[in-house]
Amino acid sequence: MEGPVLYRLYRVMGPQTVGEIHKRAGVGSLSGVRGAIDRLVAQGLAVSHPVGKVVGFTLNRDHVAYPAVKALFEAYDPYREFSRRLHDLVAGHVGDVPDLVVAVFGSVARRSATVTSDVDIIVMTPDDPPWDDDRALALSTGLAWEVRRWTGNEPQIVEMSRRQLLSAARERDPLVESLRADADTVVGEDLRQLLDREVPR
DSSP states (O other), rough: OOHHHHHHHHHOOOOBBBHHHHHHHOOOOHHHHHHHHHEEEEEEEEEEEEETEEEEEEEOSSTTHHHHHHHHHHHHHHHHHHHHHHHHHHHHHHOOOOEEEEEEETTTTOOOTTOOOEEHHHHHHHHTOOOHHHHHHHHHHHHHHHHHHHHHHHHEEEEEEEEEEEEEEHHHHHHHHHHHHHHEESSSOOOOHHHHHSSOO
């Protein structure tokens, strides 16, 4: 249990309560997470921060073992591997298509996903040929199948043309606001920069 707890402490700089760590880790029971935190505190790897009746916990980045912890989590970055696979999958299905953008957004892009989180992906397709419905269907089907196989989580694929997306941005669609906040582009032009340039807030 220490591994998932330690990873959540590593990912977040500020204090987190036991409940927050349990929710973000997405594994074990609340009492199991509490026990893991207690052991990490006893070892000096975690530090408690009492604030009134609430206690938050942070990773002790001054601990002599911190360089090893950092090296471990930098070497094992599931999201980095996921985005690489996503890029290769799109390239394998459609090749190099001008104006095609594929981005991850939501909790996965924020690195706060749990075992029950959806994997939110937007595919912004070109307005003009040679893009067509058959290529769109093949890509969406491939993404849904592989993402589910890679992660065990349910994929949510949003497909919109460039024209549709920019229209939604002008109407301040909540989806676009979410994209502006945390979209991480894996194929094509950076989606957040594109939105800010084409439809400034």
